Amino acid sequence: MTQAGRQGSPRNSSGRKGPERNAPRGAAQGRGAGAGKRDFPKGGDRPFGDRTYKAKPREERFVDPDEAPAGRRPAGDWKPGSKAPASRTGAPKAGARKAAAARKPGANKAPGTPGALKPKSGAPKTAGSRAFGSERFGQSLGPVRRPSRTRGPRAEVPQSEVHDADGVRLQKVMASAGVASRRVCEEMIAEGRVEVDGKVVTELGVRVDPKTAVIHVDGLRIQLDDTLVYMVFNKPKGVVSTMEDPEGRPCISDYIRNNQGERLFHVGRLDVATEGLLLLTNDGELANRLTHPSYEVPKTYLVQVRGPFPQGIGAQLKDGIELEDGFASVDSFRLVDSTPGHVLIEVVLHSGKNRIVRRLFDAVGFPVLRLVRVKVGPIGLGDQRQGSIRNLGKQEVGHLLASVGL
Known part of the structure; x- marks a missing residue:
């Protein structure tokens, strides 16, 4: 095809001639095919088929230098606060790190054998390295306190x-x-x-x-005897702290299900009007130590009395009060909450005398309106529903045994 034919072809929509196509922008045009067309100044609108395209100035994305990876400029698709790809930051991939660790001498040998890698001192312990760390049930009580x-x-x-x-x-x-x-x-x-x-x-x-x-x-005792049972009962008000009651009143056995015939002991007692934590077990040695005064197992109670509660009464309870069966005191006293007409107090004591909390508050002139035991030794009620019984976790059992030297 000749040059003239190519210039007049449909593909050349502008209809300009070859020399005019190369003319500088903004120059005056002749009376040829391009005559009468609009001149487009540099940087303005340009033809794009039947439409026009308006060039927009490029906006630079702001990147906080404090959030960008150190030593490198972020890529165009990197956003502040997001992690840059490992290939851009130069960090080795997880698979490469594992392969490098496996090539170390002694990596495949069991700990304690000759040539095995020694554990790093001061390295953070994982949840699995703690005794019963993967246990699903029970409460995590932290380090053992013997x-x-x-x-x-x-x-x-x-x-x-x-x-x-x-x-x-x-x-x-x-x-x-x-x-x-x-x-x-x-x-x-x-x-x-x-x-x-x-x-x-x-x-x-x-x-x-x-x-x-x-x-x-x-320091956590491992219980290897599967026949021993350890339970927590959240006793409601009106339940007698016995397994059987000749008068037909509600008792502990009414709340036990699927006990498979084992004989359970209730560790200590709570009077009929007192609510809260009661330990049940068939471990006779543990039950004896928990109730023996020489081990001084602390018990925590929430006490509700009528307010206002004057200052100085707490110090008086901590110093001790003379009762009809001897001298008694609380280990700690803390005001938890106060509303018009009522005061909630937390007391901790290790005495196992009958109705000791009620008698102490009666002696200072503030009879107990409601009494709930929330903790015995390291074991607490938490959010356990009233009237329910749950098995202790193995970590809880270990802490309970350690609290009495077992």
Whole structure:
């Protein structure tokens, strides 16, 4: 096709001639095909087929330098507050880090064996490394608080002193009791966190007899006897603290379901008008220690009396009051809430005398309107519904046993 034919073809919508197409913008046009057309100044509207396109100035996105990744300019699609891709920040991917860790000498060896990697000191512990850390039920009570007693230094002992050739491996016993996985239990042993019969064990080859061994992890007693039961009952008002009542009044057994015939003891008593926490168990040794005065297990009560409550009464209760059966006092006194005509007080005491809280407040001239026990030792009611019974978690059982030296 000739040059003239190409200029007149439908594809050339402007109809301009070749020389005119290359003419400077804004120059005067001749009387040819382009005559009479609008001149477009530089930077203005330009033809785009049958439409016009208005060029807009590019807006620079503001990026806070404090939020941008250090040492790099953010990409065009990066927004403040979002994480930049790993490839742009230079951080290694998770798979690469795991592969590098697996190539370290001793990475595949069990803790405590020759050549194995030593655990990092001061590294944060995961939830699984805590005894019963993966437990779904019960309350997490934190570190164990044992009663103060004279104890010698925790020294490592030879394996032969606690080893039972016919027993079960220690890490297997711990894993079966729900402490953690067997691998994590091995790490606990290697770190010196496990005691067998009061002696620290750090060797992984130790075997023990689950029926006779007493095992502690971080001071937390592991209960290996599956027949022992530990429950919390939120007693309502009007229920008698007995398993059976000859007068036909509501009692504890009316609220127990599927107890499979085991005999349960109620640890202590609450009078008929008092509500709150009552421990139930078939562990006779624990029940005896919890009620024995020498262990001084604290009990927490919420007391409602008529207000206003004058100052100085709390100090008087803490100093002690002479009752008909001897001297009595509270360990702590705290004003929780005050409304017109009523005052809510929290008291903690370790005395197990009958109706001791009511008699103390009667002695200072403020009879109790409502009394609720909310805590015994480390075990609390929390949001447990009144009239319900729940099993204690294994971590709670360990704290309860430790509170009385078991």
